[in-house]
Amino acid sequence: MEKLLKKKKNDERRDEILDVTINTLANEGYTSLSMRGIANRIGIHLSTLQYYFPTKRELVKSTIEKSIGSMVRMMDDIALSSSIVPEKILRKALKLHLKSCRDPVISKLFIALWAMAGHDEDVNLALTEVYKRDCQRYSSLIKKVRPQLSKKSCENKAILILAQLEGLVLFISPTKPFASKIRVLEKQLWISTDALINTS
Numbered sequence: 001m002e003k004l005l006k007k008k009k010n011d012e013r014r015d016e017i018l019d020v021t022i023n024t025l026a027n028e029g030y031t032s033l034s035m036r037g038i039a040n041r042i043g044i045h046l047s048t049l050q051y052y053f054p055t056k057r058e059l060v061k062s063t064i065e066k067s068i069g070s071m072v073r074m075m076d077d078i079a080l081s082s083s084i085v086p087e088k089i090l091r092k093a094l095k096l097h098l099k100s101c102r103d104p105v106i107s108k109l110f111i112a113l114w115a116m117a118g119h120d121e122d123v124n125l126a127l128t129e130v131y132k133r134d135c136q137r138y139s140s141l142i143k144k145v146r147p148q149l150s151k152k153s154c155e156n157k158a159i160l161i162l163a164q165l166e167g168l169v170l171f172i173s174p175t176k177p178f179a180s181k182i183r184v185l186e187k188q189l190w191i192s193t194d195a196l197i198n199t200s
Contacts, residue, residue: 014052016042018066021059026108030116030123035059057122060113064130067109071100079141086144093141094193097165098186107173110166134162142197149200157196164189 020041024032035056039049053059065072075093078084084092100106116123138158143149149157171178172185 010052014062015066017049017052017059018063021063022067022105022109025063025112026105030112030120033060033112033116055122056120057126060116060123061126061129063109064113064126067106068100068130071096075137079137086141090138090141090145090193090197091190093138094161094165094189095186098168098189101165101169102172102174102179102182104174107169107176110169131162135159138162145197153200160196161193164192 017038021033021038024038024041033056035049035053036046038059039046042049049059053062075096078089078092078096081089113123113127117127118124135155135158138161139151139154142154142157142161143151146154168185168189170176172182173179178185
């Protein structure tokens with residue numbers, strides 16, 4: 001019983017650290033992110049923060065994973081569904097991804113992370129890991145849709161699809177200039193994705 005209570009308390013503290021990190025990045029930008037700064041915002045010692053996240057890279061990676069965790073779990077559940085045809089699985093995954101791109105907190109978070117990645121190797125490596133997994137996920141979905149494509153071709157197509165999705169954050173998140181055109185842009189995304197997947 002004592003172990004369960006300790007684990008619960010540790011999980012709560014971990015979530016609190018990640019929530020503060022997400023909010024700090026989304027609302028104040030990348031210049032506000034430091035291990036000491038996050039510890040101060042929560043009111044804990046730096047050593048306590050480092051108990052949960054020994055390095056900034058681990059903190060950033062866990063922050064990214066928490067922010068997109070529910071989307072990733074839903075995408076994985078869809079991908080495992082054997083009752084849906086592969087084209088619909090891919091489209092559902094793309095819709096989920098697009099929905100997360102429009103989320104105001106997630107979009108601000110990723111814009112801050114992209115800005116940091118150019119100057120901070122820990123953030124760059126954490127984002128690289130996330131995008132590699134995303135590319136693998138999309139590559140395997142593309143392979144199910146077009147089994148005749150080579151693994152390399154599926155990977156290249158996945159990179160281009162992911163680049164389109166992530167790039168749309170700059171245009172369609174709620175405070176951006178083309179947010180009102182989401183339906184038109186979504187339709188265009190399906191057309192370009194279908195065209196990309198159906199070329200050799």
